[in-house]
Amino acid sequence: MQIAQLKEKFVEIFGEGEARVFIGPARVNLIGEHIDYNGGNVFPCAISLRSACVARKRDDKIIRLASTSYPHIVTAEIDKLEEYKNLEWGNYQLGVAYCLMQDGHEICGMDMLFDETVPHASGLSSSAAIEMAMGMATAALSGFEVDGVRMAQIGQMAENNYVGMNCGIMDQFASRMGKKGSAILLNCGTLEYEYAPFNLEEKGLRLIIMNTKKPRSLITSAYNTRRAECEEALRELQEGCDCEFICDLTPEMFEELARLITKPTNVKRALHCVMENQRTKDAIAALNAGDIEAFGSLMVESHVSLRDLYEVSGIELDTMVEAALKQEGVLGARMTGAGFGGCALAIVKEECVDKFIENVGKEYNEKIGYVAEFYIAEIADGAGELVD
Ligand code: GLA
Numbered sequence: 237m238q239i240a241q242l243k244e245k246f247v248e249i250f251g252e253g254e255a256r257v258f259i260g261p262a263r264v265n266l267i268g269e270h271i272d273y274n275g276g277n278v279f280p281c282a283i284s285l286r287s288a289c290v291a292r293k294r295d296d297k298i299i300r301l302a303s304t305s306y307p308h309i310v311t312a313e314i315d316k317l318e319e320y321k322n323l324e325w326g327n328y329q330l331g332v333a334y335c336l337m338q339d340g341h342e343i344c345g346m347d348m349l350f351d352e353t354v355p356h357a358s359g360l361s362s363s364a365a366i367e368m369a370m371g372m373a374t375a376a377l378s379g380f381e382v383d384g385v386r387m388a389q390i391g392q393m394a395e396n397n398y399v400g401m402n403c404g405i406m407d408q409f410a411s412r413m414g415k416k417g418s419a420i421l422l423n424c425g426t427l428e429y430e431y432a433p434f435n436l437e438e439k440g441l442r443l444i445i446m447n448t449k450k451p452r453s454l455i456t457s458a459y460n461t462r463r464a465e466c467e468e469a470l471r472e473l474q475e476g477c478d479c480e481f482i483c484d485l486t487p488e489m490f491e492e493l494a495r496l497i498t499k500p501t502n503v504k505r506a507l508h509c510v511m512e513n514q515r516t517k518d519a520i521a522a523l524n525a526g527d528i529e530a531f532g533s534l535m536v537e538s539h540v541s542l543r544d545l546y547e548v549s550g551i552e553l554d555t556m557v558e559a560a561l562k563q564e565g566v567l568g569a570r571m572t573g574a575g576f577g578g579c580a581l582a583i584v585k586e587e588c589v590d591k592f593i594e595n596v597g598k599e600y601n602e603k604i605g606y607v608a609e610f611y612i613a614e615i616a617d618g619a620g621e622l623v624d
Contacts, residue, residue: 256291258373259287260286265410266280266419266535271482279419282616287351299312306326317330364408367391371391405422414616444582447578447610448577448600532583539557549576550577568583581613
């Protein structure tokens with residue numbers, strides 16, 4: 237929904253008066269997948285698909301949440317926020333409010349209307365988008381400030397401890413800290429980060445997001461299982477070396493230490509992490525050298541590893557990426573985000589984009605039966621208030 241329309245809708249639901257608008261962007265991850273919770277380097281950026289929150293302060297201790305995609309209004313008491321963990325909708329928002337309070341902030345009552353242009357359950361992190369819009373709105377209306385990195389951590393805490401998704405920091409970090417025209421090289425072990433210009437347009441290229449439209453279910457449990465497997469592998473690796481995270485190991489170190497991991501599945505998971513971390517570093521070096529072709533090849537290697545070693549892609553993502561790689565003018569393609577369906581990315585020459593979308597869409601539909609959606613990614617700024 238357009239922002240002007242959204243403001244009208246807010247007035248319809250909550251009555252006349254001033255309201256403020258806060259945006260939380262979705263994200264894509266260019267490379268560095270499933271290693272944020274293993275202390276690895278990731279390379280995401282915020283995109284213009286977003287969650288928007290129109291919000292107004294209330295004088296009592298009540299939060300009311302409405303949505304353009306959910307038919308009911310959720311009413312929550314600020315003093316009982318730990319009680320709403322199992323809501324059908326609204327738990328991401330209330331989780332953020334709860335974690336901000338746990339972090340020592342006093343929050344005010346609020347009326348809020350949420351709207352998303354980022355497709356739900358598409359792997360573009362609609363949840364982080366909602367969390368960051370909520371966090372920014374809550375801080376602004378309540379009259380306190382939260383450091384950007386801390387706000388990302390609050391969002392992650394809400395997912396881990398309130399929603400029950402044991403995610404890493406990447407999505408919230410990208411949504412909060414994103415910068416137009418740049419991707420973020422984030423070391424998830426230290427939280428050190430730097431921006432790297434990612435202007436494909438200048439090179440006559442486009443970043444295409446390809447949505448498999450696969451209905452995702454049970455993703456939280458599959459994701460949490462991967463994370464547990466990595467933790468198990470790490471504990472065994474630590475018997476042979478002094479490392480804090482799997483991604484502290486270089487490929488050479490891992491080769492020597494892999495024998496410590498007892499389960500073959502866990503060896504594959506850890507190998508993916510170590511190599512994916514290396515690939516991310518190589519991809520940044522390629523980018524710095526202006527070698528997008530090499531960057532694209534590393535994206536493909538990343539996909540293969542997520543398919544064969546980490547086993548999170550699936551027939552839909554694999555078919556989409558295979559179809560993409562057959563097309564003219566394609567420099568690289570891979571799944572992005574948690575996987576198990578969701579979206580893939582491709583870097584495509586501008587003049588080939590229309591044909592690319594047509595051909596990939598057709599082949600995917602013939603083989604899988606779903607109608608794929610395509611978006612041209614626009615790299616956007618991180619979360620904040622929309623001031624007109
Ligand atoms: C999800 C999680 C992130 C990250 C990715 C995979 O998006 O929320 O923390 O682990 O999966 O890279």
